[in-house]
């Protein structure tokens with residue numbers, strides 16, 4: 001199996017077999033993201049994907065989870081995704097879960113019937129990067145969708161039987177827009193009520209448009225304590241049920257987790273302690289993406 005370029009996957013897919021079905025990201029325009037800048041987006045040849053699945057079968061005795069990479073495998077035509085899922089079922093009968101990234105636009109562009117069919121053929125979980133629920137911030141970061149489109153996409157995926165994991169980025173609005181980011185993100189997540197919500201913390205990569213904006217003084221980054229205040233506002237405004245919350249990524253200053261809204265008060269208490277100066281923040285040198 002030969003991977004093209006650096007391959008990214010969600011932290012929870014660390015033990016999954018990764019199969020690249022696309023190369024890069026079909027959008028590739030978010031101002032903070034450098035993940036796929038060196039890749040020209042393409043959909044891999046279906047025969048090559050099947051060959052790699054057969055190769056993987058020969059290499060691994062037991063495969064419990066498969067993650068379809070790169071940036072948004074869900075952009076594939078429904079017929080192609082189903083062909084891949086049928087091959088997976090045939091070759092890896094022991095596989096318990098297949099998942100992929102999906103942009104809100106990928107979900108919007110598929111019919112409910114298609115999403116249901118894909119789900120029935122074994123793609124069980126979608127990871128959707130939301131980044132922020134603020135329309136102003138979404139525009140600045142060039143996400144290519146509005147908050148309402150994100151809500152529609154998330155609700156649609158869930159209605160069609162998908163498990164949905166939504167990801168946001170703490171600090172993405174900088175000092176000027178942290179409150180808007182927290183409140184609007186809480187509103188969007190509350191409306192979607194995803195199964196999982198993950199919070200990463202912004203890390204600025206050289207060469208990105210965001211890096212240039214910061215160098216020009218157009219945005220000021222949050223300090224760790226301000227990130228915690230933003231997270232407090234976000235959690236405090238959330239109204240979800242049985243939503244697994246994780247903020248334990250390598251980029252986060254403080255590890256947090258729980259099931260919301262059940263653990264809301266507990267998480268808010270921890271955040272309050274950090275806001276009052278009790279507790280240590282992860283040193284910048286140990287943060288990574």
Ligand code: SF4
Nearest residue numbers: 025028029030033071
């Ligand atoms: S953040 Fe996601 S959608 Fe935006 S460019 Fe990066 S991979 Fe693509």
